[in-house]
Amino acid sequence: MNKEGYDLDFEPTPENRYECPICLLILRDPMQTVCGHRFCKCCIERWINDGKGKCPIDNSDLTDGQMFPDNFAKREILSMKVRCPNRKSGCNTCLELKHIEEHAESCPYHYQFCPNNCLSQLLRKDLDDHLQEQCSKRSVLCSFCEESMLFESYGEHEIICPARMVPCDLCKEDVMREKIAEHVATTCPHATVKCCFFLLGCHKEIKREKMEKHMKSHVQKHLQLMCCAFVKLLNFQNIESILSSRTSGNTSTQNQTESIHDPIEISGDLTALLQTAEGAASGVADGAPWRVPRVTLPNVRSLSIAGPTTKPPPIERSTSEGKSTNLADGASSSELFDTEFQSLKERNTYQDESLARHSHELLELQYKYNNLERNHKDLRQKMRALEDKINSLSDIEGRLCNGLFVWKIKNYLQRRREAETGEMTVIHSPPFYSNFYGYKLCMRCNLNGVDFSVGRHLSVFIHFMQGEWDDILSWPFRGKIVLSVLDQNPVADQRQHAVETLVSKPMLAAFQRPTTHRNHKGFGYMEYVPLDVLDNSTYVVNDTLILKAQVFPEV
Template sequence: MALSSVKSLSMQQTPLGRPSFVNLDPKYKCLECRDVLRDAVQTLCGHRMCEECAFKVFEKSSPLRCPGNDETCVPTLKKEEIFRDPSARRETATLPVYCSNKDQGCTQEMQWKQLEEHILDCDFKSVQCVYEPNGCGIFTLKKNLEDHLQRCEYRKEPCFFCKDDVVIVHRQDHESMECRKILIDCPNGCGIAERPREDMKEHELDCPKRPFHCKFSNVGCDFTGSKEELEKHDQISFDHHLQLTTLYTASIDLQSMEIQRELQDISESRHNLKKTNDQCLQEVGSLREEMEVRKRAIKEIKLQSVALAERMIHMERRVEDCARKNTVEKQGRDLQGLRDGQINLSNRLTRLEQNGLYGGDRQSIGDNVAGILQNHDRQIGLMDIRLTELDLRLQIQETTSFNGVLLWKIRDYTRRKQEAKNGRTLSLFSQPFYTSQFGYKMCARVYLNGDGMGKGTHMSLFFVVMRGDFDNLLPWPFQQKVTMVLMDQDTGTNRLSDTFRPDENSNSFRKPQTEMNIASGCPVFVSHTMLETKTYLQEDTIFIKIEVDTNGINPP
């Protein structure tokens, strides 16, 4: 299978990762990256590269040479002459490698394809402590994990007092702040001691030494004391409390004024934002209407296909071989003249036979005339064949387009599609057409049963640049916009089309070095389900139109 098809069909046989090889034979190294072969492919001259490296080679400027660079190499490297190498892929997968945990002490060796499975159970791989959610950040070797777990300070053990599971490193904090059952003294110092924390909370509500806060604490008084002390404080701090209240009220008034100003600013901002929002809504509405119009006019752009693997067959129909109409008419007049001459000779022979001229020489004269007539018959037969051939070529010439537009009628759709399914005729080519009399030469190629990602489900349609007589006078690469259309035979309003502009870096649009360049187009142009409706298929016939934008082409 050629390189252009490998990318989509490649079987991933090379294992992942970059292991350390026990002894890597140079034959398993890529000629391009000098690393181990990954998904190996082979050139026509027998050299091997990674599949990805092979694609990168063709990103370089032409002409391309094989990286092997010896006398056995092909003169020019071509995509269609690079193939997948299943044998090398299998051999690469069995190369002996060291365990990835060699630096941690693992001494085992195994085949590359077995490395991933080995690493899952390797005793020397680094693993994280299972108590990581509790705060342990230790990584250790798998074989030492059990010992670590038994000593890890982030494992949980039951509290001595409340029996709740507590992380060992947090045990002291738990006992000093959270444990319900631990015995503690009254925090107010009332003399009650050694009660469980959960009972001490109830005691604090009725504790005679429970601290009380001044009822003016919300305006700034920070006094705290017993109930009796609080009453005395209220009596002697009346003026202080009044002063605090006045200051607090003044600050509240200032804050209120600030809030009013902020509310006014917010109101103005809200008004401006509402105004801006209304304008945005109007603009969004107009944009939405414009988008809807464009959606009705533009189809979703389809992805361009990857370059096809097959090379185009050679086309024999050439415009220069087509006879001019006046030549055919001249041949017809000559043929008619020969026929008239035959009739005259036949009449002369008849008169000679009737008159009996020349006596005994009558038989010889008849033989001579018969020979002449036979010679004329042969010439007339040859002229008939030549005239038929010229008629055919004239028909081809008369159907050739010189305005960049091809209208292709494909008859017997059902039979041709079945032949494509059976592998007999995978694709069909149209007659050539031109951007002008001395312009680019082009044709179309169709896969009725699909190609690549569209095989079996879609019709694939491609555009091909051909080698012409005036290529040396034309600008390259080919840069004209191409539109491919499936014609609507029902109402004429539901044409399916795909438009693309050539990629200047693609070999498909450079100056042809062979009869045809590699085709470019759409492998999923239209599904069989949609195509095989009366809209596009009638009387077992479909019509395909190719339009090439001829603007900007300066005639030679």
């Protein structure tokens, strides 16, 4: 790639005869003309290619064939001592010019971007420490699940890491996040659980750590629930036989009586069942681990008649009035059936009432939803009205600036990152006016450059916009516009603003009257400020870049 002369810090300063008259720098690849003058090869070739066939010094005719390389001067220049270009960064190396490029490739004080694309620019000597300790895009391993990820994602991963120890919300014990649900369901002492006799009628729900105390203090109640459940089971098994016996009439009382088991045998089975339950309860009372007793129910058919299909009829007896009554067991079973039927009836009534109540609640919710929808619609209308007012206020602010507009670009690093990734390469400022009834303009900024300046320079342009008073203005625009990138150094005397002045060129489309909302063509600088200068100065402070534009229309 052709370059102009050497713009380096020579030690000592070379003589003027080694200076190129065109670029005013020390000769690079010197060429000598037939008239005896020396120029940089790149400079003199560009001079001739531009159609200037005269020597820049004595104006004599000059062509490509009238020049030759001056190797003697080249050797002298390459043997001169120069200081490292990174001297301002701390490198004090001084060596011959011919070795400077080789040194620059390995100079520890050379600024370069992080290879992980974290947007950091740092000295080469600090790169290893940055990659290991500071880079937000370095790879790290989770200390809990050993998953590899970027450091910038580590904070989010800690919140969801399944292997990380976290305190249980109930007992505050540290448990792996993925096992929290299992811990609460099985071992957490503060988790609320149902009593083991829940299905039998004990609806107590208490903390797991208090369950043992509950079991010891409610032994009697649990025994009663077990006995009631057992009796219900027997009665439901015999209820069909009892009802059928009522309709069949009195037949062969003697034969039926002989087929019934001895009442003493039945009471013996019940006694054994109760003793089994009491034994289990006493085990709990003595401090043994509690378990639901496994009770083997006696064969229901063995408590009825001996035959495989014959049902036990009610046994009648004579009273003082000559009337017969059923046995107490038959009466008890009939009452139990009536009770269960009444319970089902009440449950059905309750569910009907619950359904009606839920329907009423749904109607109320529908009414509330309709009200919220109307309120939401009203709020949207009010928000649109406020946005219109805000836009009107912004427009008034732009009019009152009288041609001097200051634009703060906040969240600079994020916007710069979006520009580099191509997500949003350009941003526009709010509109402003040259005066209250003047030209309407806006600034355009490409934070990562545009075209050939991408990745190297900040680009800034001015665009004219359709305004309310364009009909009474002179077109195309004539005048000048001063653009500035403001230095935010807290010491005012040390501020060095980057200022450029745009002079209008009426023949360009950028200065013609806009035919759309904003002129597609803008006018400005593709290479305004080098990005490495922005990153290593006080132009960006508190993640904010400030641009200023001042419009001077021609009177």
